Amino acid sequence: MPSIFNEEELKFKFSQSPIDEFSWHKSEKLSHLAKSNDLVFDVKLLDSGKYSYPYHFHRNAEELFLILSGRVMLRIPKGFKELRSGDIVFFEKGPTGAHQLYNHTDNICTYLDIRTKKDIDICEYPDSGKVNILPFSEIFLKQNQVDYFEGEEDIKKRWSDYKDNILDEI
Structure with missing residues (x-):
């Protein structure tokens, strides 16, 4: 059964981050209402002078924006591009798909945000590491990346008492 949503009937929730420049209005997750298995989608409103989420890319999800009304500046790895009503922009997985929006106009920009739904996604933020x-939403600094075998050097010690702890049943 198709699900039909009309922008005029959507309810929006204001989201304010601890940093004033990052705020937006987000519709309820339309994908939940539609019972979508493979997509996550909602409509967002970006006020004048505000930024969308911090500059980021996904390792395990693709994303697509459809600008419904207004204009907005898009930041991508190659530079900046103004988007306007009717523009569709696709972001591939990985660093080449990094993106962020900034509303450089005096009017609200409304856009549809569609993402592929995965059990686990890794989102990286190049500006902040x-x-x-x-x-x-478990967030770590990439600078703390370690080798796969970091902390595994004393494996024999961890197994030293296995002969005394063999279980008959689990």
């Missing part, structure tokens, strides 16, 4: 494990 953070890594976010989604959907858990």
Whole structure:
């Protein structure tokens, strides 16, 4: 059964970050209402002088914006591009798909945000060096990246008492 949504009937929630420049209005997750299995989508309003989420890219999700009304400046790895009503922009996985919006106009920009839905996604933030494990929102600094075998050097010690702790049942 198709799900039909009309922009005039949507309810928006204001989201304000601790940093004033990052704020937006987000519709309820339309993908939940539509019972979508593979996509996450909602409509967002970006006020004048505000930025969307911090500059980021996804390692395990693709994203697409459809500008419904207004104009907005898009930041991508190659530079900046003004988007206007009717523009569709696709962001591939990985660093080449990095993006951020800034409303450089006096009017609200309205856009549809569509993302592929994965069990786990890794979102990286090049400006701040953070890594976010989604959907858990566990955020780490990438500079703390370590070798796969870091902290595993004393494996024999950890197994030294296995002969005394063999279980008959689990």
